[in-house]
Amino acid sequence: MTADGFTTCLWFDGQAEEAAHYYVSIFKNSGIGRIGRYNEAGPGPAGSVVAVEFTANGQSFVAVNGGPEFTFNEAVSFQILCADQEEVDHYWAGLTENGGAPGPCGWLKDRFGVSWQVIPEGLVEMLYDADPEKAARTTRAMYAMGKLDIAELKRVHAGE
Structure with missing residues (x-):
């Protein structure tokens, strides 16, 4: 150290x-x-x-x-900023395996009870978009997800 x-x-x-x-x-x-x-x-x-x-x-x-x-609880969590869906999938799979638990909105707990947020790059910008309709659509979509789906979030943000 x-x-x-x-x-x-x-x-x-x-x-x-x-x-x-x-x-x-x-x-x-x-x-x-x-x-x-x-x-x-x-x-x-x-x-x-x-x-x-x-x-x-x-x-x-x-x-x-x-x-x-x-013991651990959700009051403290670690955010993992991911470059792409492959990284999101990697961390989600690795941290939920062997007793970990998926949670809502990109959150999960690993098998030791440590909380993690697996966040794709660009999500925060979509959630805080200056266009309130885009931000609201993206937020609603995120709330409906466990593991975050970047393509779906981008699609919803764009209004497709």
Whole structure:
């Protein structure tokens, strides 16, 4: 870890190393860093993982095995800006597999309960279009979707 920028710390209940490897397998520009293990001073069993440093999509994270006291919820989510439908499909499939859950409007939860927003480039511009009719059509279409369909959003935005 360096002193530049922010590092996001994610709290897990015994799944920190599994989660770090999972995220690294999905995102480009990713890798596992240091893995910290408890020693004989505890409080966990000596040799078990306490924390894993990793990078996902160029962002710094630390996954911590903090215990069952805290869990993830939608109050915090990560936005993934996608260049095209192929990227949307990639992240949607990877993050919902093996126990993840699709949600509305491009939101989903991965198998660890972390919330993600899979957003195609250009969506925000369509939603905030100066033409209120175009913005409203696009917003209604987005609300009706789980995984976002770029072609359909563009079609609706254009009034087709």
